Amino acid sequence: xxxxxLKLIDEYLERVKVYLPIDSGExxxxxxxxxxxxxxxxxxxxxxxxxxxxxxxxxxxxxAVANEYAxxxxxxxxxxxxxxxxxxRMLLVLIGVCAAFLVGAYVVGSAFxxxxxxxxxxxxxxxxxxxxxxxxxxxVLLIIGGISLAxxxxxxxxxxxxxxxxxIGTEGFKPKARTDAAGEIIFGILFGVIALHPAVQVLYSTxxxxxVGIIAALVFVDAIKGGMFLVAGENSLNLIIEAxxxxxxxVIAMALINVGWPTDYFYGSIDxxxxxxxxxxxxxxxxxxxxxxxxxxxxxIIFVLVVTNTWRVIVDLTKVAMYxxxxxxxxxxxxxxxxxxxxxxxxxxxxxxxxxDEERRAYEDGYQGx
Amino acid sequence: MxxxxxxxxxxxxxxxxxxxxxxxxxxxxxxxAYGYELVKRLEQKVxxxxxxxxxxxxxxxxxxxxxxxVSEWDYxxxxxxxxxxxxxxEGRNALQMMAKTWNILSGEMKEITMEAGYx
Numbered sequence: 001x002x003x004x005x006l007k008l009i010d011e012y013l014e015r016v017k018v019y020l021p022i023d024s025g026e027x028x029x030x031x032x033x034x035x036x037x038x039x040x041x042x043x044x045x046x047x048x049x050x051x052x053x054x055x056x057x058x059x060x061x062x063x064a065v066a067n068e069y070a071x072x073x074x075x076x077x078x079x080x081x082x083x084x085x086x087x088x089r090m091l092l093v094l095i096g097v098c099a100a101f102l103v104g105a106y107v108v109g110s111a112f113x114x115x116x117x118x119x120x121x122x123x124x125x126x127x128x129x130x131x132x133x134x135x136x137x138x139x140v141l142l143i144i145g146g147i148s149l150a151x152x153x154x155x156x157x158x159x160x161x162x163x164x165x166x167x168i169g170t171e172g173f174k175p176k177a178r179t180d181a182a183g184e185i186i187f188g189i190l191f192g193v194i195a196l197h198p199a200v201q202v203l204y205s206t207x208x209x210x211x212v213g214i215i216a217a218l219v220f221v222d223a224i225k226g227g228m229f230l231v232a233g234e235n236s237l238n239l240i241i242e243a244x245x246x247x248x249x250x251v252i253a254m255a256l257i258n259v260g261w262p263t264d265y266f267y268g269s270i271d272x273x274x275x276x277x278x279x280x281x282x283x284x285x286x287x288x289x290x291x292x293x294x295x296x297x298x299x300x301i302i303f304v305l306v307v308t309n310t311w312r313v314i315v316d317l318t319k320v321a322m323y324x325x326x327x328x329x330x331x332x333x334x335x336x337x338x339x340x341x342x343x344x345x346x347x348x349x350x351x352x353x354x355x356x357d358e359e360r361r362a363y364e365d366g367y368q369g370x
Numbered sequence: 371m372x373x374x375x376x377x378x379x380x381x382x383x384x385x386x387x388x389x390x391x392x393x394x395x396x397x398x399x400x401x402x403a404y405g406y407e408l409v410k411r412l413e414q415k416v417x418x419x420x421x422x423x424x425x426x427x428x429x430x431x432x433x434x435x436x437x438x439x440v441s442e443w444d445y446x447x448x449x450x451x452x453x454x455x456x457x458x459x460e461g462r463n464a465l466q467m468m469a470k471t472w473n474i475l476s477g478e479m480k481e482i483t484m485e486a487g488y489x
Binding site: 026027029030031033034036037038041060064068069 | 404405406409410422425427428431449450451452453
């Protein structure tokens with residue numbers, strides 16, 4: 001299979017990026033220029049697939065190159081040494097988020113929800129979330145060990161499966177796509193309307209009712225934020241608003257985890273003919289089902305809500321700091337979609353090479369052309 | 371690999387570690403250069419160093435952090451933005467002292483190895 005030289009370089013840089021600190025754009029740009037010039041020199045002034053592969057091989061393994069920059073050196077641990085840094089980073093964030101959330105949820109529960117009579121006692125503490133986290137981490141480590149075996153024979157410029165997993169984090173740094181922004185508007189309004197609809201309101205548990213208005217307001221604000229991204233793309237003001245919404249979601253989650261599953265009833269058939277309210281808990285007891293799973297499902301939903309919003313807040317604030325460092329204002333018409341800059345960069349370079357396709361095929365390094 | 375080869379490897383690494391900083395400072399004292407240019411000049415002028423290409427850039431970055439170098443991006447060719455490195459006054463002072471020491475050392479080492487019968 002043949003690939004464009006610049007695609008090969010981009011794939012290699014994606015691999016290097018996995019092991020670098022988040023704010024490493026300049027480093028990657030410097031390596032990119034080096035690889036282009038090196039590939040041109042090897043190809044006697046023309047960048048070919050073969051010369052690009054050779055340039056990449058000369059640069060070295062992505063892990064080693066990134067480690068030289070990050071200065072981390074070799075690592076020892078339960079995961080392959082080169083993956084220690086991203087894994088460690090992920091674990092630290094997860095543990096930090098979990099610990100902060102547990103403390104926050106306990107404080108919110110004991111300081112507000114119990115005294116105000118919203119809940120009778122604090123539930124789900126102290127073990128359920130840490131247990132879930134530990135189980136998930138064990139799974140992650142087992143999966144890493146397993147799939148790293150399948151990565152052994154990959155070429156230096158090819159992305160490994162593990163790097164694909166760790167690349168999820170860097171993917172999140174791309175500007176929000178227009179379709180995502182439109183989705184936020186549509187689903188925000190939809191969820192808000194459904195949450196406030198009288199036919200749904202009657203299903204809520206007593207403890208959950210005080211939060212319905214707050215949640216509906218928040219999803220409407222989220223829809224407005226989606227509109228701002230749709231109109232102006234990514235800029236500091238939009239990112240700050242998104243981060244603030246994320247923080248509010250996390251705080252609300254601290255209360256919600258104490259409240260438990262939000263509905264007491266569901267619509268169902270009462271006697272096989274008539275439809276009406278069915279008591280959720282009574283349904284399980286009447287049918288002899290000993291395990292009531294909804295509180296566990298609720299914990300999982302809250303866990304996902306907190307992790308995704310925390311990630312969002314981290315990404316947004318990191319970007320805002322980067323924009324401030326580059327002396328940008330709060331508001332401007334920014335980018336949308338996936339890797340606008342990289343595509344533009346590649347497009348410009350492709351134009352630069354326009355008319356040199358014939359030349360490109362005239363290399364002598366034994367590799368197949370485009 | 372013989373013990374002598376291994377010892378040579380170890381020794382060469384130690385010498386290179388110190389020499390590469392001096393080589394970079396000397397090359398940049400003549401004129402500013404961007405990473406790739408500098409890598410090529412190092413390959414041409416000091417073949418002994420035989421640096422991995424990926425190690426030169428982090429080294430430049432560390433020297434910049436230590437205040438020996440200053441850098442500036444050149445976007446004249448937007449397809450290949452280049453980060454040019456040059457010496458700061460501190461870098462120039464350091465180069466002066468390092469070059470002086472290196473010359474004394476190499477002179478003395480030459481003398482001592484010649485006395486031992488090696489050229």
